[in-house]
Amino acid sequence: MKKPLNLSSSESKATLRFNIKESVKIVIKFLGITTWIVIFAMTLLEIKQYYNIDVIPGVNTSIEDLHSAVFSGVSKFF
Numbered sequence: 001m002k003k004p005l006n007l008s009s010s011e012s013k014a015t016l017r018f019n020i021k022e023s024v025k026i027v028i029k030f031l032g033i034t035t036w037i038v039i040f041a042m043t044l045l046e047i048k049q050y051y052n053i054d055v056i057p058g059v060n061t062s063i064e065d066l067h068s069a070v071f072s073g074v075s076k077f078f
Contacts, residue, residue, distance in 0.1 A: 042070070 045067040047053075055061070 042067070046071075 045063065049064070049067065
């Protein structure tokens with residue numbers, strides 16, 4: 001039979017700190033992956049605009065509008 005766990009206050013604080021550290025690590029990894037996905041998507045859109053690749057010829061899609069809005073906003077700061 002297993003003994004029931006008797007967690008003292010110091011052990012529970014250590015466990016809580018461990019859980020907080022793990023949660024922070026998960027959030028940082030999520031933000032890092034999300035950042036790289038956004039950078040990759042914007043790179044693809046930049047290549048699409050540079051080489052004038054149209055998925056539907058003659059149609060300006062909302063993705064292209066978003067791309068131009070983001071880059072015009074960024075260009076104001078630099």
